Amino acid sequence: MAKADSPSRWRDIRGIGFAERAPLARAWAWLDSGLFLPNREPVRPSKTVGRVLSSYEPMRTDWPPTDRAAIDGFAVRAADIEGAGIYNPVPLALANSPGTGRAVPVSAGTAMPPGTDAVLAFSAVSRSEFGRLEVLVEAAPGEGVSARGSALDRHAQVGECERPIRPQDAALFAMQRVENVLAFVRPEVRLVIPGPKEGDAEALETMLRALVVRDGGAPSGGVFRWYGEAIAAAAEADVILIAGRSGAGEDDLAAGLLVEVGGEVAMHGIAMRPGASSGLGRLRKKAVLLLPGEPLACLTAYDMLAGRLIRRLGGFSLDLPYPRASYPLGRKIVSAIGFTDVVPVALAGEAIVPIASAESAELPASCRADGFVVVPESLEGYAEGERVSVFLYDMFGRYLYYWP
Amino acid sequence: MAKADSPSRWRDIRGIGFAERAPLARAWAWLDSGLFLPNREPVRPSKTVGRVLSSYEPMRTDWPPTDRAAIDGFAVRAADIEGAGIYNPVPLALANSPGTGRAVPVSAGTAMPPGTDAVLAFSAVSRSEFGRLEVLVEAAPGEGVSARGSALDRHAQVGECERPIRPQDAALFAMQRVENVLAFVRPEVRLVIPGPKEGDAEALETMLRALVVRDGGAPSGGVFRWYGEAIAAAAEADVILIAGRSGAGEDDLAAGLLVEVGGEVAMHGIAMRPGASSGLGRLRKKAVLLLPGEPLACLTAYDMLAGRLIRRLGGFSLDLPYPRASYPLGRKIVSAIGFTDVVPVALAGEAIVPIASAESAELPASCRADGFVVVPESLEGYAEGERVSVFLYDMFGRYLYYWP
Numbered sequence: 017m018a019k020a021d022s023p024s025r026w027r028d029i030r031g032i033g034f035a036e037r038a039p040l041a042r043a044w045a046w047l048d049s050g051l052f053l054p055n056r057e058p059v060r061p062s063k064t065v066g067r068v069l070s071s072y073e074p075m076r077t078d079w080p081p082t083d084r085a086a087i088d089g090f091a092v093r094a095a096d097i098e099g100a101g102i103y104n105p106v107p108l109a110l111a112n113s114p115g116t117g118r119a120v121p122v123s124a125g126t127a128m129p130p131g132t133d134a135v136l137a138f139s140a141v142s143r144s145e146f147g148r149l150e151v152l153v154e155a156a157p158g159e160g161v162s163a164r165g166s167a168l169d170r171h172a173q174v175g176e177c178e179r180p181i182r183p184q185d186a187a188l189f190a191m192q193r194v195e196n197v198l199a200f201v202r203p204e205v206r207l208v209i210p211g212p213k214e215g216d217a218e219a220l221e222t223m224l225r226a227l228v229v230r231d232g233g234a235p236s237g238g239v240f241r242w243y244g245e246a247i248a249a250a251a252e253a254d255v256i257l258i259a260g261r262s263g264a265g266e267d268d269l270a271a272g273l274l275v276e277v278g279g280e281v282a283m284h285g286i287a288m289r290p291g292a293s294s295g296l297g298r299l300r301k302k303a304v305l306l307l308p309g310e311p312l313a314c315l316t317a318y319d320m321l322a323g324r325l326i327r328r329l330g331g332f333s334l335d336l337p338y339p340r341a342s343y344p345l346g347r348k349i350v351s352a353i354g355f356t357d358v359v360p361v362a363l364a365g366e367a368i369v370p371i372a373s374a375e376s377a378e379l380p381a382s383c384r385a386d387g388f389v390v391v392p393e394s395l396e397g398y399a400e401g402e403r404v405s406v407f408l409y410d411m412f413g414r415y416l417y418y419w420p
Numbered sequence: 421m422a423k424a425d426s427p428s429r430w431r432d433i434r435g436i437g438f439a440e441r442a443p444l445a446r447a448w449a450w451l452d453s454g455l456f457l458p459n460r461e462p463v464r465p466s467k468t469v470g471r472v473l474s475s476y477e478p479m480r481t482d483w484p485p486t487d488r489a490a491i492d493g494f495a496v497r498a499a500d501i502e503g504a505g506i507y508n509p510v511p512l513a514l515a516n517s518p519g520t521g522r523a524v525p526v527s528a529g530t531a532m533p534p535g536t537d538a539v540l541a542f543s544a545v546s547r548s549e550f551g552r553l554e555v556l557v558e559a560a561p562g563e564g565v566s567a568r569g570s571a572l573d574r575h576a577q578v579g580e581c582e583r584p585i586r587p588q589d590a591a592l593f594a595m596q597r598v599e600n601v602l603a604f605v606r607p608e609v610r611l612v613i614p615g616p617k618e619g620d621a622e623a624l625e626t627m628l629r630a631l632v633v634r635d636g637g638a639p640s641g642g643v644f645r646w647y648g649e650a651i652a653a654a655a656e657a658d659v660i661l662i663a664g665r666s667g668a669g670e671d672d673l674a675a676g677l678l679v680e681v682g683g684e685v686a687m688h689g690i691a692m693r694p695g696a697s698s699g700l701g702r703l704r705k706k707a708v709l710l711l712p713g714e715p716l717a718c719l720t721a722y723d724m725l726a727g728r729l730i731r732r733l734g735g736f737s738l739d740l741p742y743p744r745a746s747y748p749l750g751r752k753i754v755s756a757i758g759f760t761d762v763v764p765v766a767l768a769g770e771a772i773v774p775i776a777s778a779e780s781a782e783l784p785a786s787c788r789a790d791g792f793v794v795v796p797e798s799l800e801g802y803a804e805g806e807r808v809s810v811f812l813y814d815m816f817g818r819y820l821y822y823w824p
Contacts, residue, residue: 031525033492033542062622065630079784086780088437088668088697121435123669124697125714138437138668167782182813183630184786187715190623191783218466219594226469226587264492264542265527293492293528310529311591339743376490378571379595380483382588409586 026281028272033264034285034293039393040320040356043286046296047325052303054203054329055254058196061189064181066232067199068331076192079168083128086162090119090141090149091132094157105142105150119149128161135160178331200331202234205322206253208246210260210270210309211239220259220314227315228257230337231323232330244269248277251300254329257322260309263293270306271295279304287393288356289374291317311379316358338387338407343368348400351391360385361406368406385409430685432676437668438689438697443797444724444760447690450700451729456707458607458733459658462600465593468585470636471603472735480596483572487532490566494523494545494553495536498561509546509554523553532565539564582735604735606638609726610657612650614664614674614713615643624663624718631719632661634741635727636734648673652681655704658733661726664713667697674710675699683708691797692760693778695721715783720762742791742811747772752804755795764789765810772810789813 029035056070085091092108096117100106111118114129122128122135134155142150181199189197205228211217217239228235236253240246243258247270250256261270262284271281279299284306286294290313295306303325307317324334346367351357357374360381370389372381382388387408391397398404433439460474489495496512500521504510515522518533526532526539538559546554585603593601609632615621621643632639640657644650647662651674654660665674666688675685683703688710690698694717699710707729711721728738750771755761761778764785774793776785786792791812795801802808 031542062626062629065626079782088672121670123671124667124712126669138435162780162782166780168784172784180814182787183627183634184715184719184783186630187623187627187719188783188787190626191620191715193619215597216595219591222466222469222594223587223591225466226590230587263528265530266525267527268492308528311588311595315588315591376566376570378483378566379588379592380572380576383586383592410584 026271026275026284029264029284030266030268030272031264037285037287037292037355038283039287043283043294043296043321044324046282047303047321048328048334051298051301052255052325052329054331055201056198057201059199060196061186061194064189064197064199065183065186067181067202068178068232069181069185070178070198070200070331075168075170075172076194078165078170079192080162080164080166083164084162085122085124085126085128085135085160087135087137087160088124089122089135089137089160091122091129091135092119092151092155093132094134094155094159097136097151097154100151100154102152105152108141108149108151110143110147110149119151133157133161180332200329201254202232203254203326203329204252205233205235205255205257205326206250207235207237208243208250208256208258209237209239210243211241213239213241216309216311217260219311220309223311223315224257224259224318227318227323228326231326232332233326244273244277247273247279247299247304250304251302254302255322255326256299256302256304257307257318258304259307259314262295262306262308268293271297274299274304274306281306286317286321287354288316288320288358289352290358290377291320292355294321296321312377312382315379315382320356320358336407338409340405340407342403343406344403345369345398345400349389349391349397349404351395351397353396354393356393357391357397359389359391360387361389362386368404382409430675430679430688433668433688434670434672434676435668441689441691441696441759442687443691447687447698447700447725448728450686451707451725452732452738455702455705456659456729456733458735459605460602461605463603464600465590465598468590468593468601468603469587471585471606472582472636473585473589474582474602474604474735479572479574479576480598482569482574483596484566484568484570487568488566489526489528489530489532489539489564491539491541491564492528493526493539493541493564495526495533495539496523496555496559497536498538498559498563501538501540501555501558504555504558506556509556512545512553512555514547514551514553523555537561537565584736604733605658606636607658607730607733608656609637609639609659609661609730610654611639611641612647612654612660612662613641613643614647615645617643617645620713620715621664623715624713627715627719628661628663628722631722631727632730635730636736637730648677648681651677651683651703651708654708655706658706659726659730660703660706660708661711661722662708663711663718666699666710666712672697675701678703678708678710685710690721690725691758692720692724692762693756694762694781695724696759698725700725716781716786719783719786724760724762740811742813744809744811746807747810748807749773749802749804753793753795753801753808755799755801757800758797760797761795761801763793763795764791765793766790772808786813 108119281297284295294317297304346369361368512523685701688699698721701708750773765772
């Protein structure tokens with residue numbers, strides 16, 4: 017298919033239809049290729065959560081940076097209370113500075129007073145009048161102490177490359193007073209949705225913005241009445257999603273306008289349902305995805321094509337961002353050989369059942385569904401009772417997982 | 421423990437330590453109680469994604485609202501092409517308006533021209549000169565048509581109550597021109613972190629903001645040098661997190677200041693490690709959580725206590741927002757009876773191993789860990805080889821799941 021990758025090969029399919037459709041595997045190979053590479057940038061610790069770390073961050077200091085009290089209580093010299101017990105209380109003087117025979121009150125996390133080497137919990141001590149204490153237990157040196165470097169050696173690497181940065185990672189960077197860490201850039205994703213801005217176009221904008229955020233991208237753009245102009249301006253972003261006008265109807269101008277403004281169409285028509293009129297192309301080296309305007313086809317094409325690229329550019333996994341579980345089918349799924357079918361399914365007791373075919377499903381089916389099954393090109397479907405892998409829309413305990 | 425719930429019962433434990441600690445189950449019962457109730461508000465469709473729907477939204481129109489072309493092609497009357505086939509091509513006139521013997525080009529999604537009842541794909545038709553077409557296949561009435569109401573009856577309910585609103589739900593609301601849906605309010609979560617704003621305090625702020633967003637809350641506040649004032653002002657939020665100064669040291673003033681500004685302490689000291697100095701209280705009917713300032717204890721107390729309340733107020737599940745998987749232990753876990761221990765663990769081949777004890781773990785352990793094991797109060801730990809349930813920090817394929 018080197019031919020299809022050449023811009024000069026693009027032809028207007030309006031009124032004619034798709035002569036052939038690229039298998040999904042070919043679309044993925046193109047999206048995953050070296051044509052599009054992630055970028056990195058230095059990021060302040062407070063802005064790192066949810067990004068992916070790109071290189072190990074050397075630590076500045078041991079952790080803890082000094083011996084510290086691990087608990088609230090009294091810092092003492094362990095040698096002073098050797099042999100202490102309930103029947104052998106050892107007296108110590110309550111004091112603000114350390115010394116032989118002295119106990120200094122400390123809070124967890126504060127540096128150990130010089131010369132002290134153990135912290136006794138308040139409950140290990142009985143207080144008498146006049147600032148005298150009686151210690152009822154022994155302590156080994158180091159007890160109640162968090163020793164310098166015990167949690168982290170300053171030569172250790174913190175954060176794992178290519179792993180999403182966790183809240184605790186960001187906290188550790190901040191505590192280490194790291195100014196910046198090298199993280200993957202959130203790709204800017206420009207939406208170009210032929211409008212007027214109302215009804216369906218507004219719906220696509222809402223849906224795509226949420227999906228882009230979920231996948232770690234930064235959405236821009238939206239609905240444009242003059243969408244040819246918007247396409248021309250879109251190459252300043254990292255990824256361009258043109259949603260609508262991707263088909264073979266007379267008004268399906270997305271592919272033609274892309275070529276007109278100097279872009280190229282690498283594939284138009286993907287062997288996937290819904291979403292068969294999707295296309296892939298480039299504009300000044302930036303990826304362009306032609307997504308169908310039919311909302312469920314748009315969602316499917318986003319998930320199967322655009323999200324994959326956006327996740328990769330942000331340093332994330334190529335995998336679909338839905339938890340997967342295996343269920344037996346309560347009713348067979350009929351699919352078409354030669355198309356990857358994305359079939360909405362609902363839980364029915366212990367099994368799942370298809371609630372619409374990939375060919376006829378519309379958006380409400382994906383609202384009613386618990387998830388979807390992907391039937392590969394090579395299969396005609398799955399038999400009743402067969403176990404299939406389901407991508408679930410809602411996560412363990414109906415948990416939230418994106419937040420635009 | 422009704423006594424512990426009474427504000428007059430609070431006593432200053434500084435320099436004394438915790439006389440007793442509340443079991444985690446008691447803390448949960450208090451957090452889950454009717455003291456704190458979720459609120460609902462109308463929300464525009466474009467702002468709904470990631471919130472939880474609170475009541476079914478009646479639809480305005482059938483979906484599709486009229487018979488529409490399901491594919492790009494020619495709208496025809498099925499009766500006109502009865503018997504058509506490769507050996508019996510039926511001629512039709514290409515036309516812009518419908519009529520007997522006419523074929524009208526249509527794009528997928530457009531309304532069916534009056535009188536037409538089927539759409540032929542471009543490939544089903546051969547074009548001859550002078551606007552004549554030859555139809556090579558029959559079509560049943562309804563073929564290539566998405567019939568009015570076929571995807572959704574206007575009497576249907578869309579969206580499922582108490583389920584997070586998906587991008588496709590929001591799109592459907594927008595397409596139905598619903599102005600507002602009733603959704604759970606994102607609880608405002610006020611952070612009060614004793615400062616100066618640098619190092620550890622800044623780290624806690626970064627971490628807590630990310631966690632609050634992850635759980636569906638709206639964070640406000642931050643680091644305050646005069647944190648007593650900040651506590652006094654915090655009751656305008658829904659949930660107040662005071663992070664730091666929760667222990668028994670001299671400078672641990674959080675609980676005392678809460679009482680001083682008119683609040684109450686319901687429990688101080690929770691039988692959980694790390695995080696044993698956590699507390700729960702109220703200020704002008706708003707929930708106050710006293711979280712330890714030690715970063716890992718803060719994270720643990722947030723996850724086990726605060727996040728639970730924040731999720732519930734937002735309409736989400738009480739469950740911890742980490743995927744769970746079962747693994748055999750490659751090394752035993754030692755725990756203390758009477759404490760719920762949260763133990764960081766790492767994957768080691770097919771098994772998991774603890775990488776620090778609940779008692780001594782510090783933040784870097786949770787950065788190195790793949791997840792954690794919760795050992796209930798009643799157990800002394802788990803034996804090597806035992807299968808345990810692990811909460812995993814990173815989700816299927818290292819996927820992103822929060823985004824501050």
